[in-house]
Amino acid sequence: MEEETVETPEEQLAKQHRKEKKDMQVYSCASFPAKIQSMKNAVPKNDKKKRKQLTEEIAKLEADLSQKHEEEIRQLKSTLNTKVEEVINGVETMMMEGGEQTEVKQQRVTKAQKRRDKKATQEKERESRIAEAEVENLQGVRHQEGLMLAQKLAQQQLQIKEISSDGHCMYRAVEDQLAQRSKPGSVMSVKELRSRTAEHMRSHADDFMPFLTNPDTGDMYTTDEFEKYCSEVEHTAAWGGQLELRALTQVLQLPVEVIQASSSTIKIGEEFDSEPITLVYMRHAYGLGEHYNSVERLKDPANAEDS
Structure with missing residues (x-):
C-alpha cells in the first residue's frame, strides 16, 4: 500500500481557494452562506x-472573496519565508558551534519506491505551479479588469458572453x-x-479617410x-475598431x-x-491584448433554486 502524500501549505491553500470559488459560482460559498441565504429569502420574486x-x-x-484569497496567499508566503530563514539560521548555527559531521545511514530504496517518490514530487511541483499561476492571475490586470466589468454589467443585469x-x-x-x-x-x-462595413466606408470615404494615417509618414491615407x-476590412481577419463600428x-x-x-x-x-x-471592450483579455466580447442577460440568483 502506497504512503499517503502529505500536502504542502501552498497546495492546501490552493485547494481551499478553488473550492471557495466553485462554491461561490453557485452562490453557496462557505464564507458567506448565511448572508447569501438571507439575502435570497428576503427578496420577493416580483421586486x-x-x-x-x-x-x-x-x-x-465575489470581488471580496478574491481580495480575501490574495491576502491569505500573501500571509502564507510571508510565514513560509520566515520559517525557511529560521531553519537556515539554525543549521548554520549548528555547523558553526558543533563542527562535527553527522553520519547519515543511507537506506536502500527499491525501484518501486523511487517511482512513487518521483510521482509524488512531480504532483507537488504541479500543484505548486497551479498555486503560483492563481496568485499571478489574482494580482494581474486581466483579473482586475474582469472584476470591474462584472460589477459594471451587473448594474444593468448583464454578464459577459465570451467571443472567440x-x-x-x-x-x-x-x-x-x-x-x-x-x-x-x-x-x-x-x-x-464585414462586406457591408467596407461598402459603406468606400461610399462615404470623406467621413473615414481623415481618421486614417500612414504609420510611416503620418500623412492622411491616399x-x-x-x-x-x-x-x-472586407476580406481578411483585420481587427475592427471605432471606425468600423x-x-x-x-x-x-x-x-x-x-x-x-x-x-x-x-x-x-x-x-x-x-x-x-452592447459590446464589452477588454484591454487585457488575451496575450495580444485588446478584444471584444458580447453580453447576455445575467442569471437572476433571486430565482435560482436553493442548493
Whole structure:
C-alpha cells in the first residue's frame, strides 16, 4: 500500500481557494452562506429593484472573496519565508558551534519506491505551479479588469458572453447581439457584416479617410491606401475598431454602446432611437491584448433554486 502524500501549505491553500470559488459560482460559498441565504429569502420574486440590488451585492461578494484569497496567499508566503530563514539560521548555527559531521545511514530504496517518490514530487511541483499561476492571475490586470466589468454589467443585469479571439471578435460580438434580438436565419453573418462595413466606408470615404494615417509618414491615407484598408476590412481577419463600428451603426441603423472597465461607456450612433447593441471592450483579455466580447442577460440568483 502506497504512503499517503502529505500536502504542502501552498497546495492546501490552493485547494481551499478553488473550492471557495466553485462554491461561490453557485452562490453557496462557505464564507458567506448565511448572508447569501438571507439575502435570497428576503427578496420577493416580483421586486425587480431589490433583485437588481441583490445581484450587485453578490458581485461585490465575489470581488471580496478574491481580495480575501490574495491576502491569505500573501500571509502564507510571508510565514513560509520566515520559517525557511529560521531553519537556515539554525543549521548554520549548528555547523558553526558543533563542527562535527553527522553520519547519515543511507537506506536502500527499491525501484518501486523511487517511482512513487518521483510521482509524488512531480504532483507537488504541479500543484505548486497551479498555486503560483492563481496568485499571478489574482494580482494581474486581466483579473482586475474582469472584476470591474462584472460589477459594471451587473448594474444593468448583464454578464459577459465570451467571443472567440480570431481577429473577427468585434464582428462576431455584433453578430451575437443581432442573433439575440432577431428571428433565426435573419441575422447577418460575419462575412456579410464585414462586406457591408467596407461598402459603406468606400461610399462615404470623406467621413473615414481623415481618421486614417500612414504609420510611416503620418500623412492622411491616399485613395489607394484607403481602398487597400477597405479591402482588408472586407476580406481578411483585420481587427475592427471605432471606425468600423461607426460604419456598422449606419449599416444596421442601430446605436452601439461599448462598455469598458476603467473608462466611460462609448456610445456610437445615438441618432438612432433603438435599443443599442452592447459590446464589452477588454484591454487585457488575451496575450495580444485588446478584444471584444458580447453580453447576455445575467442569471437572476433571486430565482435560482436553493442548493
